[in-house]
Amino acid sequence: MSTTSAWTSVPHDPPSQRDWATRARYAPTDFITLLWRERFLMLGVFVVIVVLGFAFSTTLKKNYTAQSSLFVRLGQEYVYEPRAGDAGRGAVPDVDQVIQSEAEILGSGELRERVIRKIGFANVFPSEAAKYAGATPEGKRKLIALGRDAIARNLKIETAPDNSIIRLSYQNEHPEMAEKVLNTLLEEYLTYRRGLLIGADDRVLQRQKDIFEQKLEETDTSYQSFLSTNDIGDFTSQKATLTQLQSQVEQQRYSIEAQLQDRVARLASVSTELARTPAETVLYRDSDTSAAAKLNQLKLDREGLLSRYRPDASPVRDIDAQIAQLERGIAAGRTAGEGARRSGPNPIWQTLQTSRNDLSAEVAALRESQATAVQQVADVNQRLMRLAELEPQFNQLTRDRDVLTSNVRDFTVKEQQDEAQRRMSSESSDNIRIVQRAVAPSKGKSLKTPILALTIMFAAFTALCAGLVRMFLRPGLQTPASAARTLNLPVLATAGYKRAA
Structure with a gap:
């Protein structure tokens, strides 16, 4: 009863004193009517955005995508060969780790820079050729860095779990350049990975072997000096002979x-x-x-x-x-x-x-x-006791000599194996096979159609939003149904609205 009295009193109040905090209430049919009133605004917004999107799409050029693939197997360079000792010898990663490693090498910035330098910056990026030609060395370095990033954006490397194939694709405005960049990338990759995984001939094994040989020479000198000083020809044989002689003399x-x-x-x-x-x-x-x-x-x-x-x-x-x-x-x-x-x-x-x-x-x-x-027993025992006193020093010298000899032998073998492996690996990469080289694509792809479709969708959405904003910003109640729903009062009659001349 109180609500009815309150709403019945509203029409009798002056318009300036009405409670405008009450929001208009609309039904779906009201939206259709009201949006139709804003059709010209919505059409204008839609046309403007579509025209701008179409103008932008006309500036887009076709991109040609060259594709190639690599077959990667586990190679000798992934087999762990310790420089010293045998701990972990022969350990190998699994196939997925090898594939990921090769993919990282393919996507490295150094490899992309090699491609740019081999083909030529002006050939890869003809639009920047004049700028590159007149740039300072620092400026050229920055342009090459930007070129590496540009190649990275257009280069796509795909791998799959439990699959030994790596797929590569590169986009460019010119099909020949797309082919050339991708094939050059593969060629430089085969060279770059060998130097990266196998390493240069840094002569580490040779230097370490020389150190062991020098130590072995010093130990040999100490060993011979020990034998000559103590009047010993062959310590082990002499000790064995004295031990046997002691047994014989005791028995005698x-x-x-x-x-x-x-x-x-x-x-x-x-x-x-x-x-x-x-x-x-x-x-x-x-x-x-x-x-x-x-x-x-x-x-x-x-x-x-x-x-x-x-x-x-x-x-x-x-x-x-x-x-x-x-x-x-x-x-x-x-x-x-x-x-x-x-x-x-x-x-x-x-x-x-x-x-x-x-x-x-x-x-x-x-x-x-x-x-x-x-007397003989006493003499033999005395000589054995003397050898027993000298034995720790002899064992130390012998142990050092044997260890150094073994190290020299091992490092000699490792050096020869490393040299042979480096030579074989530098001549071929048997575990990397190019399944498909890049060829110049005959068909290009453009973003005109997707851009136009997105532009139309965006224009329609923007026009609808503009119509809704304009609809909600209009003062008053726009339809009799909305007025009746908002004021909770029946609308008995409506009058047309005519704009002033």
């Missing part, structure tokens, strides 16, 4: 000591036996065989009597009695008597005496040998 000493103990024991035994053995003994003695001979004679006589007498005859019985009596005496030992006997030196005593003398001589000789062996 133990053998002599064992023989000496054996001979001393035998000498003591022989001396004891010699003391118990008499110096003289019976050499031989004769036995008394007369009884046996007489017995045999009696038996022969009996046999003779039996040839003349009977066995029971008195002579035979007498001789039998004699034979029986003699046999009993022989059996009882009554007929045994001592014969002749001879005495002399005891052979056993002589043998023992000879053995003792021999053993005594052997013992004396073994004692001398033992003393000699002990």
